[in-house]
Structures are given as structure tokens and as C-alpha cells.
Amino acid sequence: MAAVGQLLADRGRCRILLALADGRALPASVLAAEAGVRPSTASGHLRKLTERGLIEVLPTGRYRYYRLAGPDVARLVEVIGRLAPTQPVRSLREGTRAHALRLARRCYDHIGGRLGVAVTDTLRERGFIEGPDGTPDLAAVRGDRLAGGVADEGDYRLTAKGHQELVTLGAMLPPGLGAVRCCIDWTEQRHHIAGALGRAVLEAFDTAGWIMPAATHRALRVTARGVAGLHEHFGIAWPPASTSRTAAGS
Amino acid sequence: MAAVGQLLADRGRCRILLALADGRALPASVLAAEAGVRPSTASGHLRKLTERGLIEVLPTGRYRYYRLAGPDVARLVEVIGRLAPTQPVRSLREGTRAHALRLARRCYDHIGGRLGVAVTDTLRERGFIEGPDGTPDLAAVRGDRLAGGVADEGDYRLTAKGHQELVTLGAMLPPGLGAVRCCIDWTEQRHHIAGALGRAVLEAFDTAGWIMPAATHRALRVTARGVAGLHEHFGIAWPPASTSRTAAGS
DNA sequence: ACGACACTTCACCGGCGGTCGAACCGACGC
DNA sequence: GCGTCGGTTCGACCGCCGGTGAAGTGTCGT
DSSP, X not given: OHHHHHHHTSHHHHHHHHHTTTSOOEEHHHHHHHXXXXXXXXXXXXXXXXXXXXXXXXXXXXXXXXXXXXXHHHHHHHHHHXXXXXXXXXXXXXXXXXXXXXXXXXXXXXXXHHHHHHHHHHHHHTTSEEOSOSSOOHHHHHSOSTTSOOOOTTOEEEOHHHHHHHHHTTOOOOTTOOEEOEEEOTTTOSEXXXXXXXXXXXXXXXXXXXXXXXSSSSBEEEOHHHHHHIIIIIOOOSSOOOOOOOOOOO | OHHHHHHHXXXXXXXXXXXXXXXXOEEXXXXXXXXXXXXXXXXXXXXXXXXXXXXXXXXXXXXXEEEESSHHHHHHHHHHHHHSOOOOOOSHXXXXXXXXXXXXXXETTEEEHHHHHHHHHHHHHTTSEEOSOSSOOHHHHHSOSTTSXXXXXTOEEEOHHHHHHHHHTTOOOOTTOOEEOEEEOTTTOSXXXXXXXXXXXXXXXHHTTOEEEXXXXXXXXXXXXXXXXXXIIIOOOSSOOOOOOOOOOO
């Protein structure tokens, strides 16, 4: 498994994986620019990533689109991102971009950032999902780990009321969906819904025209209709009151 | 996050993390032997791992015990282990050891290997937990990832009957436990219970004297009482019929 | 058919990092 | 007190890997 670790040891390759973390397929030239290296270097990285099975390639004409090889890889990026230390911002452009990412972004197949956390909070407050508080108990983590008390993933479940409400909102929920996977947000350090429910919510927001993907990166922009819908159906004021700016590292 | 990846890029450091994956705290000399390097080299590795916050140290007399810094790190090892390719066995000793690991092992705070999968299967067959089949649908993973069908974690939930049965068996279940986190086993590629429920089951098996930790590594040995108890309460024949031998890499 | 473009391969360079032995520090046992 | 043992630090060696530019292959426009 050190072989996989070697792939994650390079800054450029990490940037490539991060750029693909929203589930899209991107051509090699875009990934080279994203990684900040020459096309030849990026080509070598992409070759190694595909050889190890972390990403897969879809040749289309003279373009070669790369994407993550599966949900396992997305989970890996998610988990390692949570352990990675945050880095200070180096430029104004990075600052605004990191700010947009922290507000709302696609996290492979669900919504991350403040928007994801806000939606999850609302679902819990209104009794649509049941489970512990969204703030992981860091004190419990520091103590005896085996004795329990760890804020684990998957400790939520969708209630009947929540199922009904989300269906009327247009979400295509798979049958028999009970438990809800939650991942702790990369920047917010709070729970937000992921898994099948997170996927359905992202699709519902997308088909309703509430969100628009940004052109350059994986950040999400909330449309005017989205602002109204979030306020009406979820009681969320968007955009939220701004807080301190700290970029997340690569 | 490339900083974390660099730590995972070395074989010796991976072996150290793997040795600590069962949640124990081990002295530096043991970890050096586990990694197959000189104490000086291991000391450097341990220093880097602690500096990055992946492990923490408990100085005790002239020994210094190291352990994983928290559940996040255990999850990282779990996820990256699933993506790592399996390596062929290099010696007879490695073969028997890998065989024991594949049978039953501690996976930070729950039971992994064939035993973990067998217990999970029984729980599902008897209606103690509800959810999809334990075999992840690999075909769905290869297809359209956003359209759903992915065998996600956390799609199980504990039923009332299961709660009652496990309590009578002596498991200390935390209140309000509904959803059950499942991780796909490292070697078996099957679901097995983890999270709070997996922790409670491991504790129950341990206090009942069904399992004994191996002296040298994180493998678990099923005692005679454990064989009887597994057969009586779970209908599991132990040890299982042997299958092909393939070691899991480091 | 020609040029432009996307991407890959190759040879070369430079630097980071793993490894070890030896020395050093602190804790235990007699 | 001394010797032993566990652990860390230091300096030197060396192999590996990332970066690049130039050349090569295939595809798309006109």
C-alpha cells in the first residue's frame, strides 16, 4: 500500500486528484494547468495514476478525459483531506477561489462546504434525519477511543417524514434508504450528508436550477432561484454571513 | 495534503501504521522490527509521523509507546488498504501469518477478516440488521457513478430484534444506536460491521472469552469457548473451510 | 494535404529522502 | 556505582523521483 502512498506524495498529483474530486472527467491539458506543471510532467503523473487504478481514461478524439476510477478513490481523497493541515493563502486569486470552495462545492457526488453543512443542519432541525449533533465531539476522540463516544459516520437515519418531504421536493430517493452516510466536511469540520441521500439532494438541487457549477473549478454557485428556494423550503439565508478566510492546502 | 501522502509513501512507515491499526500502543523497538528497519531509521519515521499528527506518543519509563492519533487515521489506513494491490507471498512465515490475518483480526476497534464478515452475514440473515447484500455491486461502480447503485457504507440499520438479542448476549450498545457503519473488508472485499456496533460486538466477544489477541501481530485467535459460542449463538462453523492463499501487501 | 493542436515518450538534470553506523542521553537492574 | 538496554540524534552515502525541453504520434480543422 506504500505504492498508493507514493502517488499521493506529490503535490501535482494531489492537485489532479483534487480537481477530479467532484466526479467530472477532465482533459489532460486542464489537469496540467490545475497541477501547475508542464503537459509532459502531467502526462507522466496521469500515467502512473491510471496504472495504479486510481483514475481511468476515456479517449475522445484528440482529447483524453480522465476521471476518478470509483467511489473508493473519492473517499480516499476525502479522508486524507481531513487529515491534511490547512495552508495559508499565497495570493488574492487563491483567496477568493478558496473562499468560493468553502462556501459550496461538489464533493464527488454530494454537496460540501457551508451549503452542505447548512442543509444537513436544517434536515436535522426539522426532524427529517435523526442523529447526534453535527459537531464531532473532539474531546471524545482525544480520550479512550475504544470506549465509544466517537462521532462516527453513518450515525444518522432518514425519518419517514423526511423521506416524504424530500420526495415532494423532487428528490429521487432509492427504495429502502434508511441509514445516511455523513462525512465530516473538509473545511468546516462538521457533518454533512453524503452517500445515496447526498447524491439525491445534489441531483434535486441541480434539476431545480438552484445551483450552477463554476466554469474553472469544482465550486458551486447558488442561482437566484436557489437563494429563493433555500429560503423558502429550508429556511437558509444565502449567502451566509462571512467569516474568517483561511485557504485549504493542496 | 501531499504532506500526508509523503508519509504514506514509504514502506516502513506503512508497516508501522498497519501494526498500529488495531488500536494498540506499541514501543518503538517493536515497530522497528515490524517495519524491518534499524531502530535509528524507525525513530526518524516515528518522529515524522508524530510531527504530522498521525500518531501520538506515550512516554512510559524508558519505553515510548506509540499509537494512532485518532479514528481518522484508522479510517485512512482502512481506505488506502482497500485501494492497495495485493502482493504475492514471499516466504512461508509470511504465508501463515497472512492467513491468520485473513481469518480474523482487529481492525482498530472492530473485528475484520472472515470472522467479521461471517458475523455480519449472520446478523443480516437473522434479521438483526437490515440492508443490502454484503457483496458490493462492482458492476454498478464501473457504470454511471452519479446515477446511484453504489454499494455505499452505512446502508445498514440495527433492528429492534437485533438490539434485544445483542444486549442479551452481553454487548454494551450505546443508546439511540440506529444506523450501522460498515466497511468493506480489506481482504474479503465484503461488508462487515464497524462503528459503534462493531466496537460493542468486539468487546462482547472479548469479555466472553471467545477471542484472544495474538502475541506478535494484530491477528485474533478464536478460543475453544469461542468456537462453541459462535456455533451456538450464531451458527458459524469455525474455523471455516480453507480457501486459496494470497497475502495482502504492505 | 497541410498546419495546428492534444498528448505522449525520451534523455537529462537536480534535489529530496531513506538507510545505516556511531555516538549520545536517559532509565532500569544489580 | 556500573553495565545494560531502549531510544534518539547526527553525518555520510546513495538511490529514486519530479521537472523540463525536444522530438514523435495521432486527430481535427480548412
